[in-house]
Amino acid sequence: MSVLDLARAEIRALAPYSSARMEASGGTVLLNANESARAPSIPGGDGLNRYPDPQPRGLVETLAELYGSTPDRLLVTRGSDEAIDLLTRAFCRAGQDGIVISPPTFGMYAVSARIQDAAVVEAPLDADGSLDPDKLLAAVTPGTKLVYVCTPNNPTGNLVPLETLKRIADALQGRALLVVDEAYAEFSGTPSATTLIDSYDHVAVLRTLSKAWSLAGARVGTLIARAEVIGLLRRIIAPYPLPSPCVDAALAALSYEGRRVQRHHVHELLNERARMAVALAKSPGVRAVLPSHANFLAVRFDDAAGTYKRLLAAGVVVRDITKYPGLGDALRITIGTGNENDRVLAVLRAGASA
CATH class of the missing domain: 3.40.640.10 (Type I PLP-dependent aspartate aminotransferase-like (Major domain))
Structure with a gap:
């Protein structure tokens, strides 16, 4: 089968x-796709008058x-x-x-x-x-x-x-x-x-x-x-x-340089993920941090709705995943830069002392 x-x-x-691009390729005078013969007069516009491959x-x-x-x-x-x-x-x-x-x-x-x-x-x-x-x-x-x-x-x-x-x-x-x-x-x-x-x-x-x-x-x-x-x-x-x-x-x-930068960014993120998993587990109001192999952490809170609102009021947007089965007390927090992650932790500490 x-x-x-x-x-x-x-x-x-x-x-x-x-x-038109699939039916014919090659040539230097392209008159088969009803495109504009002239590129748009905008920055980086060269070639944008032609359909892509x-x-x-x-x-x-x-x-x-x-x-x-x-x-x-x-x-x-x-x-x-x-x-x-x-x-x-x-x-x-x-x-x-x-x-x-x-x-x-x-x-x-x-x-x-x-x-x-x-x-x-x-x-x-x-x-x-x-x-x-x-x-x-x-x-x-x-x-x-x-x-x-x-x-x-x-x-x-x-x-x-x-x-x-x-x-x-x-x-x-x-x-x-x-x-x-x-x-x-x-x-x-x-x-x-x-x-x-x-x-x-x-x-x-x-x-x-x-x-x-x-x-x-x-x-x-x-x-x-x-x-x-x-x-x-x-x-x-x-x-x-x-x-x-x-x-x-x-x-x-x-590209070669792009891959070098990507490896650095992924390494940095994995270090931040490990740091945040430990720090969040110790934060007030956190019930559990789910193990993650991705670029985010799903975190269970005593008051997920209240925590979401406090973070949002501080300018930090996380994902409310309480509608998902089995995650009625959870928020998903993407791993950001070190400074961004520190802001999350600071809001959680401030919420406990409020």
Whole structure:
């Protein structure tokens, strides 16, 4: 059985839109795309009168090297959100198919499914934040097409071991696509699930430059999967998903100097994460600091709502995650600079003495 047998028949049969840039390349006089012949008279405007490459070769090749894959197994998208949407539309028939998630987890899996009128089946994480593979697999039905596992998980920060992912992949063969979201992988120091793709044609991995590479504003995400899955999704992706300035920013961040700076920033963040985990655990009003392998800490408070308001009044914005299952007393605090983290600690100390 091919992984494409899991996809919607109408998507497999779809004749994709063929853009002017896809139909012809090369040449010096470009009169095929109804673009302006002149660049805009703005700073940095050179080249912006031309449509960008649908899948920029230089960026695809660089990301393939970064993630230990090959260009034919990569799709560059507008953040991971677009990849999630593409997977949902390609594999889930409206009103018939569905996905399995393990809340509390990233909310866009369920949002994309509900937009598509796909069922959302939940297999909640255990009380300690760990993923129970038996519970996850028990939630899979004949209509399940996508099973999402986020590792490190957002918003809890816990890891799912590679061996557990392999066990899930084994059980899902011929049944559903396993989508492993590794948005925070650079902070974990653990092997990537991309190593499973050689053995399993139904495993896909999401990566992003938004977190460890400091490019959230550029919206550059990557889906890594077998070439046939990438080919399927290229049928339905927008003709020109990545603006040229975003491609340039990504290539600069992934340059030799950009990688040196990135390693320094990640090392600095890991040190701050360790410091904050200890300091927060000792802070007044804190019940517990959840172990995290990401660039944030989920923290349980005696009064999460009151703490959120005090931080906001002091100009510090954290994420209220009390609506997530099992996290009714928690806030998610992104690891900032040393000074920013100190401000958080100072507000917590001041709140205790108020």
